[in-house]
Amino acid sequence: MQPRSPRSKPDNSRTQRPPWGPRALYWRNRIQIAALVLMNSYFFAWAKGFCVPALNCWACPGAIFACPLGALQHDAIRARSLMGTTPWYAIAPLYTAGLMLIFMAFFGRMMCGWICPFGWLQDKLAKLRRRHWKLPCALGYLRYAMLIGLIFVIPYLTGVTWFCKLCPQGALEGGLLQPIFTPFTRAGIGNWWWIKQAILLAVLVAAVFIRRPFCNIFCPLGALFSLMQRYSLWRIDHDDGSCVNCMWCVRNCPAGIDPRSQVNSHACIGCLECCKCPYDAINSTPMWRPQPTAPATVED
Numbered sequence: 001m002q003p004r005s006p007r008s009k010p011d012n013s014r015t016q017r018p019p020w021g022p023r024a025l026y027w028r029n030r031i032q033i034a035a036l037v038l039m040n041s042y043f044f045a046w047a048k049g050f051c052v053p054a055l056n057c058w059a060c061p062g063a064i065f066a067c068p069l070g071a072l073q074h075d076a077i078r079a080r081s082l083m084g085t086t087p088w089y090a091i092a093p094l095y096t097a098g099l100m101l102i103f104m105a106f107f108g109r110m111m112c113g114w115i116c117p118f119g120w121l122q123d124k125l126a127k128l129r130r131r132h133w134k135l136p137c138a139l140g141y142l143r144y145a146m147l148i149g150l151i152f153v154i155p156y157l158t159g160v161t162w163f164c165k166l167c168p169q170g171a172l173e174g175g176l177l178q179p180i181f182t183p184f185t186r187a188g189i190g191n192w193w194w195i196k197q198a199i200l201l202a203v204l205v206a207a208v209f210i211r212r213p214f215c216n217i218f219c220p221l222g223a224l225f226s227l228m229q230r231y232s233l234w235r236i237d238h239d240d241g242s243c244v245n246c247m248w249c250v251r252n253c254p255a256g257i258d259p260r261s262q263v264n265s266h267a268c269i270g271c272l273e274c275c276k277c278p279y280d281a282i283n284s285t286p287m288w289r290p291q292p293t294a295p296a297t298v299e300d
Helices: 023-039 045-049 068-082 094-107 110-114 117-126 137-158 162-166 168-181 183-188 191-209 213-218 220-226 248-252
Strands: 234-238 282-286
Touching: 023 110, 023 117, 068 094, 068 137, 068 162, 068 220, 094 110, 094 220, 110 220, 117 168, 117 191, 117 213, 137 162, 137 213, 137 220, 162 191, 168 183, 168 191, 191 213, 213 220
Parallel strands: none
Antiparallel strands: 234 282
């Protein structure tokens, strides 16, 4: 039997179930909202020294955790001032990098799909349209240039946290909320504030037409997490034998990728929405559990 092309119609010899997936998958939106509230709970501000594995601006009046990208930029600036006078292990960002490595090793990019507040906002904006533009996959590699350039190299050379100056999440949480709740900061509004707000507006408008544009093209934190997406302890499996190329997973993927060929790729955000596949062709399990077997088919 010849394999079907990606655009072929579903095989009617199978009985299609409604999308189901594990019950926890239907809690994803609640978990994202809970993470947003927890990260900006205000009353636990003493925790700002700890990094959270998500894009949440520390300048938000209610933020209780530090942004790992801001911490890495400050580490790069500090390294320049101490280079040559301090042992390397005292300069290296061991705490921030080590903490992110732990999350990467266990979950890959699942933090992007489950707890990132800015990713949640882009998901909501994407629901305003049924059809979305498809961008070339190669644009996703710009995130790595952002990671290397704006997080490490440029802060090291200039002593300025340039990504923080351009970050749209920072423009939203710090740039908008801080002047509202801390009036004395309004005097500091200048040209850079307007540039940052223009970037935020452009990203929010793009999110209506393109699924997660910032996550897919520009986010350095997503680039960092994606380094371990294929090798993390949480695995996503696509079963070719169960797949009928109905395109359900492609139409419903929040990242705008083709889960049939791109699960566990650098573009996958680990949201597990594709695991609601009507034919049970995509499953997710920890690496130490055996790969799930394909469900039995019903013949006419």
